[in-house]
Amino acid sequence: MSPTTAIDGNSSTNKKFKVTVVGSGNWGSVAAKLIGSNTLKLSSFHDEENVKYLPGIKLGRNVVADPDLVNAVKDANMLVFVTPHQFMEGICRRLVGKVRSDAEAISLIKGMEVKMEGPCMISSLISELLGINCCVLMGANIANEIAKEMFSEATVGYREHREVAERWVNLFSTTYFIVSPVQDVEGVELCGTLKNVVALAAGFVDGLDMGNNTKAAIMRIGLREMRVFSKLMFSSVKDNTFFESCGVADLITTCLGGRNRKVAEAFARNGGKRSFDELEAEMLQGQKLQGVSTAKEVYEVLSKRGWQELFPLFTTVHEITIGHLPPSAIVEYSEHTPNFSLVEGSAQYY
Amino acid sequence: MSPTTAIDGNSSTNKKFKVTVVGSGNWGSVAAKLIGSNTLKLSSFHDEENVKYLPGIKLGRNVVADPDLVNAVKDANMLVFVTPHQFMEGICRRLVGKVRSDAEAISLIKGMEVKMEGPCMISSLISELLGINCCVLMGANIANEIAKEMFSEATVGYREHREVAERWVNLFSTTYFIVSPVQDVEGVELCGTLKNVVALAAGFVDGLDMGNNTKAAIMRIGLREMRVFSKLMFSSVKDNTFFESCGVADLITTCLGGRNRKVAEAFARNGGKRSFDELEAEMLQGQKLQGVSTAKEVYEVLSKRGWQELFPLFTTVHEITIGHLPPSAIVEYSEHTPNFSLVEGSAQYY
Incomplete structure (x- = not known):
């Protein structure tokens, strides 16, 4: 009830x-x-x-x-x-x-x-x-x-x-x-979910003591992937939505505080050796982190469509949470800057 | 030399x-x-x-x-x-x-x-x-x-x-x-200057212990005013520039660390009773804050054109720095949400 x-x-x-x-x-x-x-x-x-x-x-x-x-x-x-x-x-x-x-x-x-x-x-x-x-x-x-x-x-x-x-x-x-x-119903609603994936990335950066420059860069890349993903899912989604409170402001709040960021920081400080399940149980009294499941769901959409290379941050966050990559992989973007022109009709997203 | x-x-x-x-x-x-x-x-x-x-x-x-x-x-x-x-x-x-x-x-x-x-x-x-x-x-x-x-x-x-x-x-x-x-030369270059005004606003919020929600809201409003101001100054300026590192990422870095934020925090903690000049001399060994002079310069542009109401954050930051308003004024936006349609040709900025 x-x-x-x-x-x-x-x-x-x-x-x-x-x-x-x-x-x-x-x-x-x-x-x-x-x-x-x-x-x-x-x-x-x-x-x-x-x-x-x-x-x-x-x-x-x-x-x-x-x-x-x-x-x-x-x-x-x-x-x-x-x-x-x-x-x-x-x-x-x-x-x-x-x-x-x-x-x-x-x-x-x-x-x-x-x-x-x-x-x-x-x-x-x-x-x-x-x-x-x-x-x-x-x-x-x-x-x-x-x-x-x-x-x-x-x-x-x-x-x-x-x-x-x-x-x-x-x-x-x-x-x-x-x-x-x-x-823009879909744009606003997607912001509220996808930000949790970026908060995990921000938490990894905090756990690795990488400084404000790096954290700001990761948040920016995350906001870009939120925007491109949303627009690929719904062509009606507008860029301006990401300048609103639901976009950049909610992302900032979530990446400064928030439980996804906090547990991801602990995960990185432990070098990925203690699982998210274990840390969640210890730190959140049995509550689950939305970011981890959202990262997995987003990864499934990306892999089904062959879009992983277009979303290096989303992809890397998921691979870190499941232990396939170390937390430090969150900043290893050098060799794969995404080329959105590969996605049909998406040249304007860049 | x-x-x-x-x-x-x-x-x-x-x-x-x-x-x-x-x-x-x-x-x-x-x-x-x-x-x-x-x-x-x-x-x-x-x-x-x-x-x-x-x-x-x-x-x-x-x-x-x-x-x-x-x-x-x-x-x-x-x-x-x-x-x-x-x-x-x-x-x-x-x-x-x-x-x-x-x-x-x-x-x-x-x-x-x-x-x-x-x-x-x-x-x-x-x-x-x-x-x-x-x-x-x-x-x-x-x-x-x-x-x-x-x-x-x-x-x-x-x-x-x-x-x-x-x-x-x-x-x-x-x-x-x-x-x-x-x-977008002008958009990129203006970001590098205007962010310092927003950093003062973020510092006031920190000094008043207002929490992450409020700080994120102030940063978002600041980013919007940076964008609208830049577009009014140069019609060639593009919205997308503010999603780049020079825009949202530099703003985040500057509002998390940075000397403008730091001195503004001290200013608010002292209830505006010690001047920026005094705090600068004490905290920065004689270096001047760019944010204070930029806020004044921006205010002069706004007041000459009658645009103060369109830029409540920029205007309020300047009025706080010169002691005309208390630091707490930084969150008093209730009665004057800007109406950008007042500015000729700027409906698209909203």
């Missing part, structure tokens, strides 16, 4: 907005807090007093926690999904036929899977199973820092309707949390 | 290349070392044994140091400039009429000035005074780390002739120093 929160509002015209947050964890709580405080302030939402269920963060007075998923979504026309990604397929299957046909969804879930036939986007899963439009919200947003009202940013990716994106922007934005819309 | 080094070579065809490095300091020494080792290896350059004058780094066997500037350049057809930027006008004036008419130049000098009428590019100064073409080389390259052969990257900006850019790339590239060409 996934905790949910319902936040009521009515518009100043005749459209009434009711928001339901399907989610849990720190980010779910922080999202409910942001939304709750905005629906109190914005004239298009009315307030309702009620606080229960979600632990920790103090939620808004008008946030109602509801343990019954189907009941929570039935009247909502704005659905916010913020669960671990592995739960989403099950949740969507339970919601088939239970949501309003005019509902709009947004996914805050980072970490969709990259399957052999291509990335399996969470936003597509929601759209396809529930028959509703789905935006995404990604960015450099560590829940605990936003909970403390420290300045940060996020990006809303939308497919077609700018006014829907603007409604999400208004629902999340505060003076300390700046949200910007871009018309 | 500026130390110079001459590096001889002849091509495998009938063109003979002779390189002269006009410069000094760590970066001058490291550049001479990179070039010296390449001219020994490449068939288009012959080697000559000689080492003297430049202290510290072990230079190549074929690097000749020559204290006579005019003598050093007279036979060279490849001129590398790597002096402090304030010396360049004087050096160029002494070289008028003394360089070969078929010489090609490259500037490694970061920190051109931004004058009221627009940026005063060092590459333009060289081209105009000496009547020769001038490329630039910029990037995340801390001389000491490159001297230790740690992996890093750089960007060559060129104006027209790709084959000239390729010749420079071959002259500098090694297995640990990867150089890529882009056709």
Whole structure:
């Protein structure tokens, strides 16, 4: 059962907005807090007093926690999904036929899977199973820092309707949390997953004490591979998306802090002699690193298509994590600068 | 008198290349070392044994140091400039009429000035005074780390002739120093200067202990303002340049380490109560921070054109450095998200 929160509002015209947050964890709580405080302030939402269920963060007075998923979504026309990604397929299957046909969804879930036939986007899963439009919200947003009202940013990716994106922007934005819309669902969503592979590379550099120059170079090469990979997967993906919070800023945050970077640093300091599984168990109390599985999934896509040489960083990260290469291989790019002209129609990516 | 080094070579065809490095300091020494080792290896350059004058780094066997500037350049057809930027006008004036008419130049000098009428590019100064073409080389390259052969990257900006850019790339590239060409002299050169303003902003965030989320957001906003400012100054500037080493990577290095970030952190920790002049004198033994003067120069350009609201980060950094705003103002963007459509023809920058 996934905790949910319902936040009521009515518009100043005749459209009434009711928001339901399907989610849990720190980010779910922080999202409910942001939304709750905005629906109190914005004239298009009315307030309702009620606080229960979600632990920790103090939620808004008008946030109602509801343990019954189907009941929570039935009247909502704005659905916010913020669960671990592995739960989403099950949740969507339970919601088939239970949501309003005019509902709009947004996914805050980072970490969709990259399957052999291509990335399996969470936003597509929601759209396809529930028959509703789905935006995404990604960015450099560590829940605990936003909970403390420290300045940060996020990006809303939308497919077609700018006014829907603007409604999400208004629902999340505060003076300390700046949200910007871009018309590129896939680009925004892929950033949230692929950055974890680059964070492993950054962690190797830290573990080898290679200095800021090298770390910056590796992050830059990683950002380029994120961009080229995304554009090869979806021709609609835009370069500018990678300048947004979901792109360069989330990459920086993740490569400065973050658990992928941290465990990769430990892996390199141990010369690759202790496996990621072992280090994960020791350092993360049984949680798994998304970066390691994403690197494997991306590698499978690349090897199936013969693209390994075009993505030396992605390829090398995977080969380091499985012990085929030493951590120091992360900086051995000398002999294979990628030639993107090999990929049909990709000359413009360079 | 500026130390110079001459590096001889002849091509495998009938063109003979002779390189002269006009410069000094760590970066001058490291550049001479990179070039010296390449001219020994490449068939288009012959080697000559000689080492003297430049202290510290072990230079190549074929690097000749020559204290006579005019003598050093007279036979060279490849001129590398790597002096402090304030010396360049004087050096160029002494070289008028003394360089070969078929010489090609490259500037490694970061920190051109931004004058009221627009940026005063060092590459333009060289081209105009000496009547020769001038490329630039910029990037995340801390001389000491490159001297230790740690992996890093750089960007060559060129104006027209790709084959000239390729010749420079071959002259500098090694297995640990990867150089890529882009056709955008002004974009590459502006990155090297404007990043110092963003580094001050990053330093304020560090001094206020605001966390990685906030720092990443500020760096991203800074990169956006670098990009928009450069494009407004030179319509030829390309977005992709900011994805290169000279853009995002140099920005990351400078905002993680670097003296601008360091002194700005101290400024914020003191609540702005000790001036930059005082902190500079104490922390940098009398060296001046380029970021503070660049922020002032950029502010003058912005205020002359009424563009302050379009560049809240650049504007706020300057106002903090002169004591008109407290360091905490660096994150107070809530009420003035820039609207680039106000600037004629700039809708595409958004």
